[in-house]
Amino acid sequence: MKALYIGALAALFGFAVTCQAEDKKVTSPLEYKMKDIDGKEYDLSKLKGKVVMFVNVASKCGLTPQYKGLEELYEKYQKDGFVIIGVPANEFGKQEPGTDAEIKEFCTGNYKVTFPMMSKVVVKGEGQVPLYKTLTEATPKDGKVEPISWNFEKFLVGRDGKVVARFSPRTEPSDEALNKAVKAELAKPAK
Known part of the structure; x- marks a missing residue:
């Protein structure tokens, strides 16, 4: 009887540990909270049901003019449930x-830019925020996790x-394949 009790307790404990681990496993980038560019908490879960594009940005890059195209893309599809x-x-x-205030300015x-901007974070290497770990792990190439390659991925x-x-940094916001992917996702019903 005692062995049965201990076995049942161990099974119960093992089940509880498994459930806890499963609860902590993040399966969506929309399960995180971040700080926005003004330092306020931004709960990405409020974007569930929308189509979202995450872009790591920089102000002093040869690709920085993509901000213009990103804003145009955002304005074009925002009414349909698209967020950058x-x-x-x-x-x-x-x-x-720059500081967050300088970046915003x-x-x-x-x-x-009118689309939501987050506070500056680390997207690659030591100190990488969990959001970018989730994004890169969700898009392996040849079975390997590929780190962010440059600004505007x-x-x-x-x-x-x-x-x-996942689109490379050099993929312009006006790119036909990118727009086709956005439209295809927007055409799907919200869950």
Whole structure:
């Protein structure tokens, strides 16, 4: 009887540990909270049911003019449930050295950015934020997790909260394949 009790207790304990681990496993980039560019908490879960594009951005990069195209893309599809999240990062050539306030002033002043911008974070290497770990793990290439390659890499998340596409930094926001992917996700019903 005692052995049965201990076995049942161990099985129960093992089940509880398994459930706890499963609860903590993040399956969607929309399960995180971040700080926005103004320092306020931004709960990405409020974007569930929308199509979201995460873009790591920088103000002093040869690709910085993509801000204009990103804003146009956002304005074009926002009414349909599309959101772009700009995520400033300084890992690539130290091309985002400014403070959050300087980044905000640059984006709004030069490119009239209205899509949500987050506080500057680390998207690659030591100190990488969990959001970018989830994004890169969801888009392996040849079975291997590929780190962010440069500023303006784009991750498309469908209405179901799963990463559906990844676009290289040089892919312009006006790119036909990128727009086709956005439209395909927007055509899916919200869950």
